[in-house]
Amino acid sequence: MFSSGYLRSFFIYLSILISSAPSLANSEDCLHLNNNINNQIRNCEQLLKINKNSTQADFNIRLKLLALYTHQGSYENAHKLFASMTHYSADTLTYQQNFNLQRRLGILYYREGLFPKSLLFFKKAAALIKSDIHEAMFAKIQADIGTAYLAMAKYSQAILAYNKSLKIKKKLGSQQGIAVTLNNLGSVYRKMQLWPEAQDFYQRAINIYETLNLPARMAHSKENLGLIFLADKSYDAALNVFIQSFHFFEQKKNQVASLRLLLLLSETQINNSKLAAAAKYLNQAQAIDLILGPSAHSTALKLNLGRLLSAQGQYQQAQAILLAGVKFSKEQNDIIHTLALYHALIENAVKFNQFKAAFEYQALYTTAALANYKLNFNNELVTTRAGFEFDQQTQKIILLNKNNEIKQLTLINQRAKFALLSIIFLLFTITSISFIFWQKHKRALIEKNLHTEINWHRSQFAKLGVNHRRLSAAFGELKQALLIINNSQQVIFINNACCKLLKIKKKNIINLTMDDLIQESNQDFWQVWHSGVEFNNEFYPKVKLNNVDSGIDLTVTTIDYDEYLTLFAFNLNNINEHILVSSAMSEHTFHQHLVDLMIISLEAWELATKSNRIELAERSGIWRVSIDEGRLRTRSMDRYLMLKTLPKKPRWREVIRTAHFVLAECTLSDECKLSLNDKLAALSQHLRAQALL
Template identity: 25%
Template sequence: MGATLSGTMLLCIATGSALAAAPPTRCDASPTPRPLPDPASCPRRVGLAEGADLSTVARTGEALLAQARNEIGSGRFEQAEQALDCAEATIGRDPDWELGYELMRQRGVLAYRRELIPEALGRFECALQLSTAHDDKDAIARDLRNVGSALRRLGDFRGALRTLTASLQMQRARGEVGGAVFNNIADVYRELDDPDEATRHYREALAAFRAQGNRVEAGHVLESLSELSLDRGDAAQAQQWLQEALQTYRQAGNRAYELRVYAGLMRAALARADIAQARQWRLAAFAIAAEHHLALPASLQLQIARSERLEGRAAAAATRLHEAIAALPEGGVERIALLQELSLAEEAAGDRSAAIATLRRSHEQERVLSRAQQDRQLGWLRTRFETAERDRTIAALETENRLRRVELRQRTLLLWLTLAATLAAALALGLLLMRRRQRARLLEAERQVRQEEALARYRHAADALAEDRSLLQALLDSRQDAVCLVDAEGQVLAANRAACGLLDADGLSPVAQSPVGQALGDYVGEADRESLAAALERMEDASAQTFEFARRDGAVRLQAQLTPWERGDGLIVLGLREASAASTPMATLADGTAGDADPARDERMREDFRRTLVELMLAVVDTWERSTGSSRLELAERSRIWRVTIDEGRLRVRAMERYLVLSKLPRQPRWRDVLRSAYYVLGHCTMAPQEREELQRRVDAALAYTRRRALV
């Protein structure tokens, strides 16, 4: 994409989100629904400086827009909105396009700063339409960057990358690349959990900002690089980035940002368990804040409280956190981290009940924020969908009118051509061919739409198979005994507090204290890890096992009882206790299903279900091999559902192969993995309609058994 990219292509790129096929947003040059103020009183009302050149409407509008930009930059959003309303009232409903464009763009920026991302996206897209219609390359590149940033905030990373890449290519074609587009692309890759690409683009953004002499933005990029390094566990590299950012802010004379850098430096020091270094950064931050009369930001308060807690001053840390939380508004994102740290401080001070209550507050606020973000995204998607449906309806009516006009012209032409029979026959034949082709195209389009809907349904069904473990975690935490839930690979899916204490009592990981999401073998002594792996492998065919192992610190030996989870799917309930404890039977994790069913009937149903699973897995592998031309090993590697092992120097999928023979099928089959494999093949393979229907029929048969047995 170069400097000569057409306006139509740019608009398609700008709207390349989940509803990329929808037409562009219909824009109004005067989108404000409420009454506008009197233009004559606007300059005095918004506080324009006396003596400003307001000789013409255009100059007054420019002055009001400049005033709005200053208010937005200072965080005074109400004053900025008043200035924009006055600008709109002054320039009128049919303004010069540049003033109307700037008004639309500034309203988008204001909505973005107010966290009204869907509204900001609509404004940015309207501004993009205006700049594209007038072929302003600089404005188009800037608007594409704004649209990409809004799409990133809404979770549409593919659309964000598409628009930001288009903006970058346009700037490169003009020979003027700003650091902001590199920074936005890096943010997208960071959200996509691709730290290498994010680091590369952050470095390019840093070089661009330094070339422009923009020290403040360069410092922001350095902070982002340090956060990436901390997330990857490289605290030493993070400290280098932060020290460089600190020097940059000092040269720019920005003391407020210096305090934010000190928070990062303290976090890096605490990540290395260097409490003395963290104390030095804390004292330096206090000195800067006292000298320049600055309030400590919430991020710095969090790190100071964390360092005080680690120094053994939990009461002082709790007091500091209470004050910091009280200073923040309700619903602020920073309150969550402060509440979590407060719960740790209260626990360290010995007040466990207060710690639990604080942690519940933290989880509740996190849930509320997550729900609000989802509501914003759903509202945006719903608005886009309704707009697309309305535009499609209009387009369908216009097409129908055109078809009717064409039919009318055809009838008139046939009346005039009745005198020429040969020509009429040839014309009729041509029209017949055209209608057949059109019908074929319509049928093909309908088939593609149905196929896309089916693929979306398959992917949704595959995603719906994921376990929702929040209720399970609450159930485990209500138990006094130590219980974990692990999968067949030994990954810890859920663990209650008692199990966390037994598995990680030595506290080797001061940041992540829960084994959830970790391999169980990481908490077992090296001498017993092979025994653990063998026990997990036997669980697919065993009803229960008990074995002892040494904890990773070697100080305690634990006794573990492995039993299959009664809800199926090959998950394992792991009961833990110290080997020296009294030999009392361990409790099992039951799901409360009724036990008064007919044993003979249940056995017949189980055998039918096992046979259905094997037939479904055979059909999945056969369909994959015929449609892709690759082996079942490729299916396991691409889907990431089945584990690939090395057996005598060869890659094997032993776990999958057990599901291809009825006699080798485990007693506790992982039927969810079989269904996920089927949905993966349905969603990624090209096959004939008959093959798709047959495979879907087998999936439905397996689902019918799971519903009948109340396994879902």
């Protein structure tokens, strides 16, 4: 028979085995993927109650639970859990554990909408690894950084981060990872409203998902592709891909995704004026929303219901549900949907001639938009500050490591080296201060000379422009109705008779263009106008004007009056001959000077600004830019770039003004500036000799 002491020891050992068995079983259920996230969370929490030692295994459990809380949306529990992990020293953890902790914190703050803080932790995680050693981790964290930048609307930084991730994934041959990053790049270009680029990235991602037989991811990418078609008003194409994605999620019983797709389908049908189909989708969406309870999708549901009711002619009902949506979106701090709801309220009020209500909603929209702008500004400030603090921390760590190395290397003969370093530092400081003062004095002289030169060129540019007082003296008191257009196609002068005819005031001609005066139905006139050719007393009978009931006869001619202008005369029978500048100089020499100056001015502009001659014409306002076959052209300027195409009576003032404009507005090299000044001086001297200035 067994003794009582032996039996007692046996039962104690047996109880230990029984108590440890659930721990071993639950460890597998906690750390690995489980279809039931709530059960997985309970298993992890139970493990933490049993295992209270600060081991690496315990840390991994806490890290997994942090990810589960974040995924579930239990952000408060996630922060409490992180607070319980602060006693772990970074030195006792592996680099991978440190990396995963920083990345998980970044994901937590991202889910909470704190994107600048999220970006800070993603960057901390990236600083813990090396791109050439930990390639897979580097690709993953760069994708996270790109996602944070995308949420902050910093699209160029997002594209840069995603491309870094894509490069590594292509090297590793991770087809699924490549598809994910392609999908993310598509989202960036979609936010930038660059539809062709976004569509290309989404389609490439869809093709890979289809090859890998990943229908869930393919459905998400098709949904993104549909958003492009919806924004581009390709409603049939959008409807096709949305329906495909909806059928997949409906089959998988994914109610959240199904609700999202139903809202997109209803929005597409409302935009396409197919109200019956939109109502069917919204009825399905309401049924799912009742099951899921209030969420961000509830706001979008109210928005689409309000738009549908408004389209059906039910003003009061539309207004009521849209206002309910505004209240709900404000409670959820959903500024995007708040602005969309206000916009829908404005459209609803205007549609039913409720202009007072529309004005009130417009004021509320403006207030909300301003608040959103301030919020974005504050977020930008937080981002900058967080980045600065991160850089400071990084620099402090680097400096600390360097100081430790220096201390180890300077233990021997420290006093002598300290004295030597002090002398070197003193000499360096004196030299630096002297150099800074010398540079400051030199920079001040250069800046003074540069401002003097720029101001002179600007004065020459303005001096050679049209003098409005001279135009008033020449045409202001004529009984003939006249107006004058400059090279930028803007009205720069209108006399009293024309003001009376067109029923406008002189003070209102600012920013007035020909599109505001002459109707598009006058095709003969507009065809010649858009071709960019010069007018020579061209007569157009019975031209229809926007402010005049009956047709008016119109004569158009191009005049050289300080610069080339276009004169419009209404009810004109005989027009006086306008005075053209004639040249008594040698035409060949004069023309060659003009072409040379124009070519070197254009080359200097392109070299300094990295832009083309169209940008020069638009920025200076000297040369006319026209549209031909859907392309911008500078026909007038182009004639001055070759001697054989130069007009017989060239606009020499425009050429000189162009040179002065380039010298005034561009930062040129000394060699380029000297060459341009020499050409300009030679032409000016020749013109003065011929008494043309």
